[in-house]
Amino acid sequence: MLYPWHQSLWQSWQQLLGQGRLHHAVLLLSAKGSGREVLAKQLAKTVLCQNCDTEPCGVCHSCQLFAAETHPDFHIVKPEQEGKQIGVDAIRQCNRWAVETSQLAGQRVIMIEHADAMGEAGANAILKTLEEPPSGCQFILTAQSLDSLLPTIVSRCNKWRLTTPDEQDVKRWVEKQLMQSIKIEAVRLNNGAPLATMQFVEQGQDIRHGNLIDAFAAFLQPPYIGIYDVAGLCSGEGITSLKWLSYFMVDCIKLQQGVSEYLVHGESLAKVQTVAGLVPPAVLIQQVRKINELHRMLEKQRGLNTDLLLVEWLTGFLGENNSVS
Structure with missing residues:
Protein backbone atom coordinates (compact mmCIF):
# COMPACT_ATOMS: atom_id res chain seq x y z
CA MET A 1 0.00 0.00 0.00
CA LEU A 2 1.38 3.37 -1.03
CA TYR A 3 1.93 6.21 1.42
CA PRO A 4 0.25 9.60 0.91
CA TRP A 5 3.48 11.30 -0.22
CA HIS A 6 3.90 8.70 -2.98
CA GLN A 7 0.69 9.57 -4.81
CA SER A 8 1.87 12.41 -7.05
CA LEU A 9 4.86 10.51 -8.45
CA TRP A 10 2.83 7.32 -8.75
CA GLN A 11 0.20 9.10 -10.85
CA SER A 12 2.94 10.29 -13.21
CA TRP A 13 4.15 6.71 -13.60
CA GLN A 14 0.60 5.47 -14.16
CA GLN A 15 0.17 7.94 -16.99
CA LEU A 16 3.34 6.72 -18.68
CA LEU A 17 2.36 3.08 -18.12
CA GLY A 18 -1.03 3.68 -19.71
CA GLN A 19 0.65 5.25 -22.73
CA GLY A 20 3.29 2.50 -22.96
CA ARG A 21 6.01 5.16 -22.54
CA LEU A 22 7.69 4.14 -19.28
CA HIS A 23 11.46 4.21 -19.68
CA HIS A 24 13.15 0.80 -19.55
CA ALA A 25 15.41 1.96 -16.67
CA VAL A 26 13.78 4.00 -13.89
CA LEU A 27 15.93 5.60 -11.17
CA LEU A 28 14.02 6.56 -8.03
CA LEU A 29 15.79 9.03 -5.74
CA SER A 30 14.56 9.68 -2.23
CA ALA A 31 15.68 10.11 1.36
CA LYS A 32 16.16 7.13 3.63
CA GLY A 33 12.96 6.47 5.53
CA SER A 34 10.63 7.64 2.76
CA GLY A 35 9.37 4.16 1.87
CA ARG A 36 10.88 4.24 -1.59
CA GLU A 37 11.06 0.43 -1.77
CA VAL A 38 7.28 0.28 -1.34
CA LEU A 39 6.79 2.61 -4.30
CA ALA A 40 9.37 0.78 -6.41
CA LYS A 41 7.70 -2.57 -5.72
CA GLN A 42 4.31 -1.13 -6.63
CA LEU A 43 5.76 -0.21 -10.01
CA ALA A 44 7.29 -3.67 -10.41
CA LYS A 45 4.03 -5.39 -9.50
CA THR A 46 2.13 -3.25 -12.00
CA VAL A 47 4.59 -3.97 -14.82
CA LEU A 48 4.24 -7.69 -14.14
CA CYS A 49 0.42 -7.70 -13.70
CA GLN A 50 -1.36 -9.81 -16.31
CA ASN A 51 -4.66 -7.90 -16.24
CA CYS A 52 -4.01 -4.17 -15.85
CA ASP A 53 -1.59 -1.63 -17.32
CA THR A 54 -1.70 1.13 -14.70
CA GLU A 55 -2.15 -0.65 -11.36
CA PRO A 56 -1.82 -4.22 -10.08
CA CYS A 57 -5.11 -6.09 -10.13
CA GLY A 58 -4.13 -8.17 -7.10
CA VAL A 59 -5.94 -11.29 -8.32
CA CYS A 60 -4.03 -12.59 -11.35
CA HIS A 61 -1.44 -15.36 -11.03
CA SER A 62 1.39 -12.83 -11.36
CA CYS A 63 0.04 -10.58 -8.59
CA GLN A 64 -0.46 -13.56 -6.30
CA LEU A 65 3.09 -14.77 -6.87
CA PHE A 66 4.39 -11.25 -6.29
CA ALA A 67 2.48 -10.98 -2.99
CA ALA A 68 3.94 -14.33 -1.92
CA GLU A 69 7.44 -13.09 -2.89
CA THR A 70 7.88 -16.05 -5.24
CA HIS A 71 7.49 -14.36 -8.63
CA PRO A 72 9.97 -16.03 -11.02
CA ASP A 73 10.34 -12.92 -13.20
CA PHE A 74 11.00 -10.43 -10.38
CA HIS A 75 14.58 -10.16 -9.16
CA ILE A 76 16.04 -7.93 -6.43
CA VAL A 77 19.69 -7.07 -5.87
CA LYS A 78 20.80 -5.09 -2.81
CA PRO A 79 23.77 -4.88 -0.43
CA GLU A 80 24.11 -7.86 1.89
CA GLN A 81 24.56 -5.44 4.80
CA GLU A 82 23.86 -1.75 5.22
CA GLY A 83 26.92 0.25 4.29
CA LYS A 84 28.38 -2.56 2.15
CA GLN A 85 28.90 -2.47 -1.60
CA ILE A 86 26.88 -4.50 -4.08
CA GLY A 87 29.40 -6.97 -5.44
CA VAL A 88 30.19 -7.26 -9.12
CA ASP A 89 29.03 -10.89 -9.15
CA ALA A 90 25.54 -9.82 -8.09
CA ILE A 91 25.46 -7.27 -10.92
CA ARG A 92 26.60 -9.88 -13.44
CA GLN A 93 23.68 -12.02 -12.26
CA CYS A 94 21.41 -9.10 -13.24
CA ASN A 95 22.79 -9.31 -16.76
CA ARG A 96 21.95 -13.01 -16.89
CA TRP A 97 18.41 -12.40 -15.62
CA ALA A 98 17.97 -9.70 -18.25
CA VAL A 99 18.43 -12.15 -21.14
CA GLU A 100 16.42 -15.02 -19.66
CA THR A 101 13.02 -15.88 -21.10
CA SER A 102 10.07 -14.87 -18.93
CA GLN A 103 8.69 -17.89 -17.08
CA LEU A 104 5.17 -16.41 -17.15
CA ALA A 105 5.40 -15.29 -20.79
CA GLY A 106 5.29 -11.64 -19.72
CA GLN A 107 7.65 -8.90 -18.57
CA ARG A 108 10.74 -9.31 -16.41
CA VAL A 109 11.67 -6.81 -13.71
CA ILE A 110 15.10 -6.35 -12.15
CA MET A 111 15.23 -4.07 -9.11
CA ILE A 112 18.53 -2.74 -7.75
CA GLU A 113 18.00 -1.31 -4.27
CA HIS A 114 20.61 1.15 -3.02
CA ALA A 115 22.09 1.44 -6.50
CA ASP A 116 24.46 4.04 -5.06
CA ALA A 117 26.16 1.10 -3.29
CA MET A 118 27.38 -0.33 -6.60
CA GLY A 119 31.14 -0.21 -6.89
CA GLU A 120 32.82 0.98 -10.08
CA ALA A 121 33.29 -2.60 -11.32
CA GLY A 122 29.61 -3.40 -10.77
CA ALA A 123 28.48 -0.19 -12.44
CA ASN A 124 30.66 -0.86 -15.45
CA ALA A 125 29.35 -4.43 -15.66
CA ILE A 126 25.75 -3.34 -16.10
CA LEU A 127 26.18 -0.26 -18.29
CA LYS A 128 25.51 -1.90 -21.63
CA THR A 129 22.49 -3.82 -20.33
CA LEU A 130 21.00 -0.60 -18.96
CA GLU A 131 21.63 1.16 -22.24
CA GLU A 132 20.17 -1.55 -24.46
CA PRO A 133 18.14 -4.00 -22.34
CA PRO A 134 16.60 -7.06 -23.99
CA SER A 135 12.93 -6.72 -24.95
CA GLY A 136 10.47 -7.09 -22.08
CA CYS A 137 13.01 -6.27 -19.34
CA GLN A 138 12.31 -3.41 -16.93
CA PHE A 139 15.01 -2.05 -14.61
CA ILE A 140 14.10 -0.17 -11.42
CA LEU A 141 16.95 1.40 -9.43
CA THR A 142 16.61 3.15 -6.07
CA ALA A 143 19.13 5.45 -4.42
CA GLN A 144 19.37 8.17 -1.81
CA SER A 145 20.98 10.78 -4.04
CA LEU A 146 22.94 11.24 -7.25
CA ASP A 147 26.13 12.04 -5.34
CA SER A 148 27.34 8.44 -5.01
CA LEU A 149 26.15 7.22 -8.41
CA LEU A 150 28.46 7.09 -11.41
CA PRO A 151 27.37 9.62 -14.07
CA THR A 152 27.41 6.81 -16.64
CA ILE A 153 24.68 4.98 -14.68
CA VAL A 154 22.63 8.15 -14.19
CA SER A 155 22.79 9.01 -17.88
CA ARG A 156 21.21 5.68 -18.85
CA CYS A 157 18.21 6.02 -16.52
CA ASN A 158 15.04 8.10 -16.37
CA LYS A 159 15.41 9.97 -13.07
CA TRP A 160 12.54 10.54 -10.63
CA ARG A 161 12.86 12.31 -7.29
CA LEU A 162 10.40 11.56 -4.50
CA THR A 163 9.64 14.90 -2.89
CA THR A 164 9.90 15.08 0.89
CA PRO A 165 6.54 16.10 2.37
CA ASP A 166 6.09 19.31 4.34
CA GLU A 167 7.42 18.77 7.87
CA GLN A 168 4.09 19.70 9.46
CA ASP A 169 2.39 17.06 7.29
CA VAL A 170 5.01 14.54 8.41
CA LYS A 171 4.44 15.47 12.04
CA ARG A 172 0.67 15.03 11.69
CA TRP A 173 1.05 11.72 9.83
CA VAL A 174 3.41 10.24 12.44
CA GLU A 175 1.20 11.46 15.28
CA LYS A 176 -1.79 9.79 13.65
CA GLN A 177 0.08 6.50 13.24
CA LEU A 178 1.44 6.47 16.80
CA MET A 179 -1.53 8.21 18.43
CA GLN A 180 0.76 10.53 20.37
CA SER A 181 2.23 13.99 19.89
CA ILE A 182 5.82 14.34 18.69
CA LYS A 183 8.29 17.22 18.49
CA ILE A 184 9.07 18.88 15.18
CA GLU A 185 12.75 18.33 16.01
CA ALA A 186 12.14 14.58 15.63
CA VAL A 187 11.13 15.28 12.02
CA ARG A 188 14.10 17.57 11.40
CA LEU A 189 16.60 15.14 12.92
CA ASN A 190 15.42 12.60 10.32
CA ASN A 191 15.58 15.00 7.37
CA GLY A 192 11.80 15.07 7.07
CA ALA A 193 11.52 11.36 6.20
CA PRO A 194 8.18 10.11 7.61
CA LEU A 195 9.04 6.44 8.21
CA ALA A 196 12.44 7.30 9.71
CA THR A 197 10.74 9.81 12.03
CA MET A 198 8.16 7.25 13.12
CA GLN A 199 10.85 4.65 13.82
CA PHE A 200 12.88 7.27 15.70
CA VAL A 201 9.99 7.81 18.13
CA GLU A 202 8.88 4.16 18.27
CA GLN A 203 12.35 3.00 19.27
Missing part, protein backbone atom coordinates in the same frame (compact mmCIF):
# COMPACT_ATOMS: atom_id res chain seq x y z
CA GLY A 204 12.73 5.66 21.95
CA GLN A 205 15.53 7.46 20.15
CA ASP A 206 13.78 10.77 20.79
CA ILE A 207 14.20 10.18 24.53
CA ARG A 208 17.83 9.07 24.21
CA HIS A 209 18.55 12.05 21.96
CA GLY A 210 17.16 14.37 24.65
CA ASN A 211 19.28 12.68 27.32
CA LEU A 212 22.41 13.10 25.21
CA ILE A 213 21.78 16.79 24.54
CA ASP A 214 21.14 17.35 28.28
CA ALA A 215 24.41 15.62 29.19
CA PHE A 216 26.36 17.47 26.51
CA ALA A 217 25.06 20.88 27.61
CA ALA A 218 25.79 20.04 31.26
CA PHE A 219 29.34 18.91 30.44
CA LEU A 220 30.13 22.29 28.82
CA GLN A 221 29.30 24.19 32.01
CA PRO A 222 31.77 24.64 34.90
CA PRO A 223 33.26 22.56 36.44
CA TYR A 224 33.24 20.65 33.12
CA ILE A 225 32.57 17.18 34.48
CA GLY A 226 30.61 14.40 32.86
CA ILE A 227 32.83 13.83 29.85
CA TYR A 228 32.49 10.05 30.25
CA ASP A 229 28.72 10.35 30.62
CA VAL A 230 28.51 12.00 27.21
CA ALA A 231 30.91 9.49 25.65
CA GLY A 232 28.95 6.59 27.15
CA LEU A 233 25.62 7.86 25.79
CA CYS A 234 27.17 8.30 22.35
CA SER A 235 28.75 4.87 22.42
CA GLY A 236 25.51 3.23 23.50
CA GLU A 237 23.56 4.83 20.64
CA GLY A 238 26.15 4.31 17.93
CA ILE A 239 27.43 6.72 15.31
CA THR A 240 23.96 8.23 14.79
CA SER A 241 24.55 10.13 18.04
CA LEU A 242 27.47 11.97 16.40
CA LYS A 243 25.05 13.38 13.84
CA TRP A 244 22.77 14.52 16.67
CA LEU A 245 25.63 16.41 18.32
CA SER A 246 26.69 17.87 14.97
CA TYR A 247 23.16 19.18 14.31
CA PHE A 248 23.02 20.62 17.83
CA MET A 249 26.32 22.47 17.47
CA VAL A 250 25.33 23.83 14.06
CA ASP A 251 22.20 25.23 15.73
CA CYS A 252 24.44 26.90 18.32
CA ILE A 253 26.56 28.44 15.54
CA LYS A 254 23.42 29.69 13.76
CA LEU A 255 22.24 31.34 16.97
CA GLN A 256 25.62 33.00 17.47
CA GLN A 257 25.30 34.41 13.95
CA GLY A 258 21.82 35.74 14.64
CA VAL A 259 19.90 33.08 12.71
CA SER A 260 16.98 31.60 14.63
CA GLU A 261 14.27 30.98 12.01
CA TYR A 262 15.12 27.34 11.31
CA LEU A 263 16.81 25.36 14.06
CA VAL A 264 16.71 21.57 14.21
CA HIS A 265 16.54 21.89 18.00
CA GLY A 266 13.92 24.62 18.10
CA GLU A 267 12.13 22.91 20.99
CA SER A 268 15.40 22.69 22.93
CA LEU A 269 16.16 26.37 22.43
CA ALA A 270 17.19 26.97 26.07
CA LYS A 271 20.00 24.41 25.75
CA VAL A 272 21.07 25.82 22.39
CA GLN A 273 21.23 29.31 23.90
CA THR A 274 23.22 28.04 26.88
CA VAL A 275 25.89 26.33 24.80
CA ALA A 276 25.98 29.17 22.25
CA GLY A 277 26.78 31.52 25.13
CA LEU A 278 29.45 29.25 26.63
CA VAL A 279 31.53 28.07 23.67
CA PRO A 280 33.35 30.46 21.29
CA PRO A 281 32.21 30.24 17.64
CA ALA A 282 35.68 29.20 16.42
CA VAL A 283 35.70 26.25 18.81
CA LEU A 284 32.21 25.14 17.77
CA ILE A 285 33.10 25.31 14.07
CA GLN A 286 36.28 23.31 14.66
CA GLN A 287 34.45 20.70 16.75
CA VAL A 288 31.68 20.30 14.16
CA ARG A 289 34.29 19.63 11.50
CA LYS A 290 36.06 17.10 13.71
CA ILE A 291 32.91 15.21 14.72
CA ASN A 292 31.82 14.96 11.08
CA GLU A 293 35.25 13.55 10.21
CA LEU A 294 34.94 11.10 13.11
CA HIS A 295 31.50 10.02 11.89
CA ARG A 296 32.87 9.29 8.40
CA MET A 297 35.81 7.36 9.84
CA LEU A 298 33.62 5.19 12.09
CA GLU A 299 31.28 4.50 9.16
CA LYS A 300 34.13 3.10 7.09
CA GLN A 301 36.21 1.37 9.78
CA ARG A 302 34.70 -1.11 12.21
CA GLY A 303 36.34 -2.21 15.44
CA LEU A 304 37.82 1.14 16.45
CA ASN A 305 37.78 2.18 20.11
CA THR A 306 34.76 4.49 19.86
CA ASP A 307 34.80 5.52 23.53
CA LEU A 308 38.42 6.62 23.36
CA LEU A 309 37.87 8.58 20.14
CA LEU A 310 34.81 10.31 21.60
CA VAL A 311 36.62 11.30 24.80
CA GLU A 312 39.49 12.63 22.69
CA TRP A 313 37.00 14.70 20.67
CA LEU A 314 35.25 16.02 23.78
CA THR A 315 38.56 17.18 25.28
CA GLY A 316 38.75 19.53 22.31
CA PHE A 317 36.36 21.77 24.22
CA LEU A 318 38.77 21.90 27.17
CA GLY A 319 42.17 22.29 25.56
CA GLU A 320 44.49 25.13 26.41
CA ASN A 321 43.64 26.99 23.21
CA ASN A 322 40.02 25.87 23.06
CA SER A 323 38.80 26.52 26.59
CA VAL A 324 35.13 27.27 27.00
CA SER A 325 34.46 30.76 28.27
Whole structure:
Protein backbone atom coordinates (compact mmCIF):
# COMPACT_ATOMS: atom_id res chain seq x y z
CA MET A 1 0.00 0.00 0.00
CA LEU A 2 1.38 3.37 -1.03
CA TYR A 3 1.93 6.21 1.42
CA PRO A 4 0.25 9.60 0.91
CA TRP A 5 3.48 11.30 -0.22
CA HIS A 6 3.90 8.70 -2.98
CA GLN A 7 0.69 9.57 -4.81
CA SER A 8 1.87 12.41 -7.05
CA LEU A 9 4.86 10.51 -8.45
CA TRP A 10 2.83 7.32 -8.75
CA GLN A 11 0.20 9.10 -10.85
CA SER A 12 2.94 10.29 -13.21
CA TRP A 13 4.15 6.71 -13.60
CA GLN A 14 0.60 5.47 -14.16
CA GLN A 15 0.17 7.94 -16.99
CA LEU A 16 3.34 6.72 -18.68
CA LEU A 17 2.36 3.08 -18.12
CA GLY A 18 -1.03 3.68 -19.71
CA GLN A 19 0.65 5.25 -22.73
CA GLY A 20 3.29 2.50 -22.96
CA ARG A 21 6.01 5.16 -22.54
CA LEU A 22 7.69 4.14 -19.28
CA HIS A 23 11.46 4.21 -19.68
CA HIS A 24 13.15 0.80 -19.55
CA ALA A 25 15.41 1.96 -16.67
CA VAL A 26 13.78 4.00 -13.89
CA LEU A 27 15.93 5.60 -11.17
CA LEU A 28 14.02 6.56 -8.03
CA LEU A 29 15.79 9.03 -5.74
CA SER A 30 14.56 9.68 -2.23
CA ALA A 31 15.68 10.11 1.36
CA LYS A 32 16.16 7.13 3.63
CA GLY A 33 12.96 6.47 5.53
CA SER A 34 10.63 7.64 2.76
CA GLY A 35 9.37 4.16 1.87
CA ARG A 36 10.88 4.24 -1.59
CA GLU A 37 11.06 0.43 -1.77
CA VAL A 38 7.28 0.28 -1.34
CA LEU A 39 6.79 2.61 -4.30
CA ALA A 40 9.37 0.78 -6.41
CA LYS A 41 7.70 -2.57 -5.72
CA GLN A 42 4.31 -1.13 -6.63
CA LEU A 43 5.76 -0.21 -10.01
CA ALA A 44 7.29 -3.67 -10.41
CA LYS A 45 4.03 -5.39 -9.50
CA THR A 46 2.13 -3.25 -12.00
CA VAL A 47 4.59 -3.97 -14.82
CA LEU A 48 4.24 -7.69 -14.14
CA CYS A 49 0.42 -7.70 -13.70
CA GLN A 50 -1.36 -9.81 -16.31
CA ASN A 51 -4.66 -7.90 -16.24
CA CYS A 52 -4.01 -4.17 -15.85
CA ASP A 53 -1.59 -1.63 -17.32
CA THR A 54 -1.70 1.13 -14.70
CA GLU A 55 -2.15 -0.65 -11.36
CA PRO A 56 -1.82 -4.22 -10.08
CA CYS A 57 -5.11 -6.09 -10.13
CA GLY A 58 -4.13 -8.17 -7.10
CA VAL A 59 -5.94 -11.29 -8.32
CA CYS A 60 -4.03 -12.59 -11.35
CA HIS A 61 -1.44 -15.36 -11.03
CA SER A 62 1.39 -12.83 -11.36
CA CYS A 63 0.04 -10.58 -8.59
CA GLN A 64 -0.46 -13.56 -6.30
CA LEU A 65 3.09 -14.77 -6.87
CA PHE A 66 4.39 -11.25 -6.29
CA ALA A 67 2.48 -10.98 -2.99
CA ALA A 68 3.94 -14.33 -1.92
CA GLU A 69 7.44 -13.09 -2.89
CA THR A 70 7.88 -16.05 -5.24
CA HIS A 71 7.49 -14.36 -8.63
CA PRO A 72 9.97 -16.03 -11.02
CA ASP A 73 10.34 -12.92 -13.20
CA PHE A 74 11.00 -10.43 -10.38
CA HIS A 75 14.58 -10.16 -9.16
CA ILE A 76 16.04 -7.93 -6.43
CA VAL A 77 19.69 -7.07 -5.87
CA LYS A 78 20.80 -5.09 -2.81
CA PRO A 79 23.77 -4.88 -0.43
CA GLU A 80 24.11 -7.86 1.89
CA GLN A 81 24.56 -5.44 4.80
CA GLU A 82 23.86 -1.75 5.22
CA GLY A 83 26.92 0.25 4.29
CA LYS A 84 28.38 -2.56 2.15
CA GLN A 85 28.90 -2.47 -1.60
CA ILE A 86 26.88 -4.50 -4.08
CA GLY A 87 29.40 -6.97 -5.44
CA VAL A 88 30.19 -7.26 -9.12
CA ASP A 89 29.03 -10.89 -9.15
CA ALA A 90 25.54 -9.82 -8.09
CA ILE A 91 25.46 -7.27 -10.92
CA ARG A 92 26.60 -9.88 -13.44
CA GLN A 93 23.68 -12.02 -12.26
CA CYS A 94 21.41 -9.10 -13.24
CA ASN A 95 22.79 -9.31 -16.76
CA ARG A 96 21.95 -13.01 -16.89
CA TRP A 97 18.41 -12.40 -15.62
CA ALA A 98 17.97 -9.70 -18.25
CA VAL A 99 18.43 -12.15 -21.14
CA GLU A 100 16.42 -15.02 -19.66
CA THR A 101 13.02 -15.88 -21.10
CA SER A 102 10.07 -14.87 -18.93
CA GLN A 103 8.69 -17.89 -17.08
CA LEU A 104 5.17 -16.41 -17.15
CA ALA A 105 5.40 -15.29 -20.79
CA GLY A 106 5.29 -11.64 -19.72
CA GLN A 107 7.65 -8.90 -18.57
CA ARG A 108 10.74 -9.31 -16.41
CA VAL A 109 11.67 -6.81 -13.71
CA ILE A 110 15.10 -6.35 -12.15
CA MET A 111 15.23 -4.07 -9.11
CA ILE A 112 18.53 -2.74 -7.75
CA GLU A 113 18.00 -1.31 -4.27
CA HIS A 114 20.61 1.15 -3.02
CA ALA A 115 22.09 1.44 -6.50
CA ASP A 116 24.46 4.04 -5.06
CA ALA A 117 26.16 1.10 -3.29
CA MET A 118 27.38 -0.33 -6.60
CA GLY A 119 31.14 -0.21 -6.89
CA GLU A 120 32.82 0.98 -10.08
CA ALA A 121 33.29 -2.60 -11.32
CA GLY A 122 29.61 -3.40 -10.77
CA ALA A 123 28.48 -0.19 -12.44
CA ASN A 124 30.66 -0.86 -15.45
CA ALA A 125 29.35 -4.43 -15.66
CA ILE A 126 25.75 -3.34 -16.10
CA LEU A 127 26.18 -0.26 -18.29
CA LYS A 128 25.51 -1.90 -21.63
CA THR A 129 22.49 -3.82 -20.33
CA LEU A 130 21.00 -0.60 -18.96
CA GLU A 131 21.63 1.16 -22.24
CA GLU A 132 20.17 -1.55 -24.46
CA PRO A 133 18.14 -4.00 -22.34
CA PRO A 134 16.60 -7.06 -23.99
CA SER A 135 12.93 -6.72 -24.95
CA GLY A 136 10.47 -7.09 -22.08
CA CYS A 137 13.01 -6.27 -19.34
CA GLN A 138 12.31 -3.41 -16.93
CA PHE A 139 15.01 -2.05 -14.61
CA ILE A 140 14.10 -0.17 -11.42
CA LEU A 141 16.95 1.40 -9.43
CA THR A 142 16.61 3.15 -6.07
CA ALA A 143 19.13 5.45 -4.42
CA GLN A 144 19.37 8.17 -1.81
CA SER A 145 20.98 10.78 -4.04
CA LEU A 146 22.94 11.24 -7.25
CA ASP A 147 26.13 12.04 -5.34
CA SER A 148 27.34 8.44 -5.01
CA LEU A 149 26.15 7.22 -8.41
CA LEU A 150 28.46 7.09 -11.41
CA PRO A 151 27.37 9.62 -14.07
CA THR A 152 27.41 6.81 -16.64
CA ILE A 153 24.68 4.98 -14.68
CA VAL A 154 22.63 8.15 -14.19
CA SER A 155 22.79 9.01 -17.88
CA ARG A 156 21.21 5.68 -18.85
CA CYS A 157 18.21 6.02 -16.52
CA ASN A 158 15.04 8.10 -16.37
CA LYS A 159 15.41 9.97 -13.07
CA TRP A 160 12.54 10.54 -10.63
CA ARG A 161 12.86 12.31 -7.29
CA LEU A 162 10.40 11.56 -4.50
CA THR A 163 9.64 14.90 -2.89
CA THR A 164 9.90 15.08 0.89
CA PRO A 165 6.54 16.10 2.37
CA ASP A 166 6.09 19.31 4.34
CA GLU A 167 7.42 18.77 7.87
CA GLN A 168 4.09 19.70 9.46
CA ASP A 169 2.39 17.06 7.29
CA VAL A 170 5.01 14.54 8.41
CA LYS A 171 4.44 15.47 12.04
CA ARG A 172 0.67 15.03 11.69
CA TRP A 173 1.05 11.72 9.83
CA VAL A 174 3.41 10.24 12.44
CA GLU A 175 1.20 11.46 15.28
CA LYS A 176 -1.79 9.79 13.65
CA GLN A 177 0.08 6.50 13.24
CA LEU A 178 1.44 6.47 16.80
CA MET A 179 -1.53 8.21 18.43
CA GLN A 180 0.76 10.53 20.37
CA SER A 181 2.23 13.99 19.89
CA ILE A 182 5.82 14.34 18.69
CA LYS A 183 8.29 17.22 18.49
CA ILE A 184 9.07 18.88 15.18
CA GLU A 185 12.75 18.33 16.01
CA ALA A 186 12.14 14.58 15.63
CA VAL A 187 11.13 15.28 12.02
CA ARG A 188 14.10 17.57 11.40
CA LEU A 189 16.60 15.14 12.92
CA ASN A 190 15.42 12.60 10.32
CA ASN A 191 15.58 15.00 7.37
CA GLY A 192 11.80 15.07 7.07
CA ALA A 193 11.52 11.36 6.20
CA PRO A 194 8.18 10.11 7.61
CA LEU A 195 9.04 6.44 8.21
CA ALA A 196 12.44 7.30 9.71
CA THR A 197 10.74 9.81 12.03
CA MET A 198 8.16 7.25 13.12
CA GLN A 199 10.85 4.65 13.82
CA PHE A 200 12.88 7.27 15.70
CA VAL A 201 9.99 7.81 18.13
CA GLU A 202 8.88 4.16 18.27
CA GLN A 203 12.35 3.00 19.27
CA GLY A 204 12.73 5.66 21.95
CA GLN A 205 15.53 7.46 20.15
CA ASP A 206 13.78 10.77 20.79
CA ILE A 207 14.20 10.18 24.53
CA ARG A 208 17.83 9.07 24.21
CA HIS A 209 18.55 12.05 21.96
CA GLY A 210 17.16 14.37 24.65
CA ASN A 211 19.28 12.68 27.32
CA LEU A 212 22.41 13.10 25.21
CA ILE A 213 21.78 16.79 24.54
CA ASP A 214 21.14 17.35 28.28
CA ALA A 215 24.41 15.62 29.19
CA PHE A 216 26.36 17.47 26.51
CA ALA A 217 25.06 20.88 27.61
CA ALA A 218 25.79 20.04 31.26
CA PHE A 219 29.34 18.91 30.44
CA LEU A 220 30.13 22.29 28.82
CA GLN A 221 29.30 24.19 32.01
CA PRO A 222 31.77 24.64 34.90
CA PRO A 223 33.26 22.56 36.44
CA TYR A 224 33.24 20.65 33.12
CA ILE A 225 32.57 17.18 34.48
CA GLY A 226 30.61 14.40 32.86
CA ILE A 227 32.83 13.83 29.85
CA TYR A 228 32.49 10.05 30.25
CA ASP A 229 28.72 10.35 30.62
CA VAL A 230 28.51 12.00 27.21
CA ALA A 231 30.91 9.49 25.65
CA GLY A 232 28.95 6.59 27.15
CA LEU A 233 25.62 7.86 25.79
CA CYS A 234 27.17 8.30 22.35
CA SER A 235 28.75 4.87 22.42
CA GLY A 236 25.51 3.23 23.50
CA GLU A 237 23.56 4.83 20.64
CA GLY A 238 26.15 4.31 17.93
CA ILE A 239 27.43 6.72 15.31
CA THR A 240 23.96 8.23 14.79
CA SER A 241 24.55 10.13 18.04
CA LEU A 242 27.47 11.97 16.40
CA LYS A 243 25.05 13.38 13.84
CA TRP A 244 22.77 14.52 16.67
CA LEU A 245 25.63 16.41 18.32
CA SER A 246 26.69 17.87 14.97
CA TYR A 247 23.16 19.18 14.31
CA PHE A 248 23.02 20.62 17.83
CA MET A 249 26.32 22.47 17.47
CA VAL A 250 25.33 23.83 14.06
CA ASP A 251 22.20 25.23 15.73
CA CYS A 252 24.44 26.90 18.32
CA ILE A 253 26.56 28.44 15.54
CA LYS A 254 23.42 29.69 13.76
CA LEU A 255 22.24 31.34 16.97
CA GLN A 256 25.62 33.00 17.47
CA GLN A 257 25.30 34.41 13.95
CA GLY A 258 21.82 35.74 14.64
CA VAL A 259 19.90 33.08 12.71
CA SER A 260 16.98 31.60 14.63
CA GLU A 261 14.27 30.98 12.01
CA TYR A 262 15.12 27.34 11.31
CA LEU A 263 16.81 25.36 14.06
CA VAL A 264 16.71 21.57 14.21
CA HIS A 265 16.54 21.89 18.00
CA GLY A 266 13.92 24.62 18.10
CA GLU A 267 12.13 22.91 20.99
CA SER A 268 15.40 22.69 22.93
CA LEU A 269 16.16 26.37 22.43
CA ALA A 270 17.19 26.97 26.07
CA LYS A 271 20.00 24.41 25.75
CA VAL A 272 21.07 25.82 22.39
CA GLN A 273 21.23 29.31 23.90
CA THR A 274 23.22 28.04 26.88
CA VAL A 275 25.89 26.33 24.80
CA ALA A 276 25.98 29.17 22.25
CA GLY A 277 26.78 31.52 25.13
CA LEU A 278 29.45 29.25 26.63
CA VAL A 279 31.53 28.07 23.67
CA PRO A 280 33.35 30.46 21.29
CA PRO A 281 32.21 30.24 17.64
CA ALA A 282 35.68 29.20 16.42
CA VAL A 283 35.70 26.25 18.81
CA LEU A 284 32.21 25.14 17.77
CA ILE A 285 33.10 25.31 14.07
CA GLN A 286 36.28 23.31 14.66
CA GLN A 287 34.45 20.70 16.75
CA VAL A 288 31.68 20.30 14.16
CA ARG A 289 34.29 19.63 11.50
CA LYS A 290 36.06 17.10 13.71
CA ILE A 291 32.91 15.21 14.72
CA ASN A 292 31.82 14.96 11.08
CA GLU A 293 35.25 13.55 10.21
CA LEU A 294 34.94 11.10 13.11
CA HIS A 295 31.50 10.02 11.89
CA ARG A 296 32.87 9.29 8.40
CA MET A 297 35.81 7.36 9.84
CA LEU A 298 33.62 5.19 12.09
CA GLU A 299 31.28 4.50 9.16
CA LYS A 300 34.13 3.10 7.09
CA GLN A 301 36.21 1.37 9.78
CA ARG A 302 34.70 -1.11 12.21
CA GLY A 303 36.34 -2.21 15.44
CA LEU A 304 37.82 1.14 16.45
CA ASN A 305 37.78 2.18 20.11
CA THR A 306 34.76 4.49 19.86
CA ASP A 307 34.80 5.52 23.53
CA LEU A 308 38.42 6.62 23.36
CA LEU A 309 37.87 8.58 20.14
CA LEU A 310 34.81 10.31 21.60
CA VAL A 311 36.62 11.30 24.80
CA GLU A 312 39.49 12.63 22.69
CA TRP A 313 37.00 14.70 20.67
CA LEU A 314 35.25 16.02 23.78
CA THR A 315 38.56 17.18 25.28
CA GLY A 316 38.75 19.53 22.31
CA PHE A 317 36.36 21.77 24.22
CA LEU A 318 38.77 21.90 27.17
CA GLY A 319 42.17 22.29 25.56
CA GLU A 320 44.49 25.13 26.41
CA ASN A 321 43.64 26.99 23.21
CA ASN A 322 40.02 25.87 23.06
CA SER A 323 38.80 26.52 26.59
CA VAL A 324 35.13 27.27 27.00
CA SER A 325 34.46 30.76 28.27
